[in-house]
Amino acid sequence: MTKVHPNAAAAAAVAPAAVAEEKGEAVSLTVWRRSLLFNGKGFTVFDCKGNLVYRVETYGGGSPREVVLMDADGHGLLTIRRKKLSLADEWLVYEGDAAASRSAAAPPKRFTARRHVSLRPTRCLAHLSPPRRQSCADGGVVPSCRYDVEGSYAGRSLDVFASSVLGDEQRRRVATVCQKEAAVGPDVFRLVVQPGFEPSLAMAVVILLDQMNAS
Template identity: 35%
Template sequence: MNEGLVVDYGFVFNQETIFTVLKTSLFFSGDGFTVFDCNGQLVFRVDSYGPDSRHVGEVVLMDGHGSCLLTVRRKRPSLHQRWEGFQGEGIDGTKPMFSVRRSSIIGRSTVTVEVNNNPGEDYQVEGSFAKHCCTILNANRESVAEIRRKVDASTSVMLGNDVFSLTLKPGFDGAFAMGLVLVLDQINADDFVNDGIQVDSITEE
């Protein structure tokens, strides 16, 4: 089993687990998500976090009942699009559980995840989140989670870009993984706005 940062032990599983992640807007990056398990049960949700949200640059991950699990906020100023993750709704006066940053502000780059209070527990995201084809690797270069385009099991047809799969390896916290998905989506949205086109914002070096 992979052992790492745990936001909520209720989302740590002994076997490989696949979630279906659905964006709640077909038109805008960074609008919201609903996440379902293999039985169609709602596991996580993220309401709109655009310009009308309570804090611009803040994203709140909730469980299926609406309880706050994790808050990620953009750290300013930051040249490398650094984000920080806080357990629950605690931000002011509390230390972040982890931070996420791009390795470069231009060109091809990976995304690095640093876990506080455990210097040896770092992660990297490699691949293309824009194409929903990327992998989260631990410090030993082992895959702990994967993001892939969703394929309809009955027709073998690849679904639209608004739906994808999040596969968790045994022991890797699903709430932590979804927190990283939210940051990746925001980085991708920033690239969309800055470049005026959809780009592969996260690519392997």
């Protein structure tokens, strides 16, 4: 059975997820929908060896407006913030800990996420779109990807597909959420991230779907 609790002896080592990413291998993570802190809510994420990789810690009831994805040492990697006064269900994904950056320059925005709305049954759940313009050094615009999430979050069966915003590339599956082999319940599941896709961004997608289902 896959180890659930973190391996404290590896705290000072390089994150195995980063090593797998450098080798061009798929990254397999175990997601535990529980905080390591007493009375806290959130997520705890381990690699295939049981080492702590990411964590999310929130407090209070209901769905928080802002969630920070942290690494094993508590450093903010991405901030997921629900957009205020929006006609649609929208969330913004920022680089780093946005709350810690409010006194300085605004953190870079990575994506805008929207819940998919349709009157007909569909497997599509959400869309993540990059900022409208991403400038590069020569004054041009950097081509970027948009992501579509399909499946069932309640059933812990999700696929994340990437496609070029320019429409010049065939869409491809970059991450998958699935139930673990052992019958451990819906709060422990697997996140598999394909080479070339950021594991932290894949985990941000999981947080977004959790927020959308709680709202």
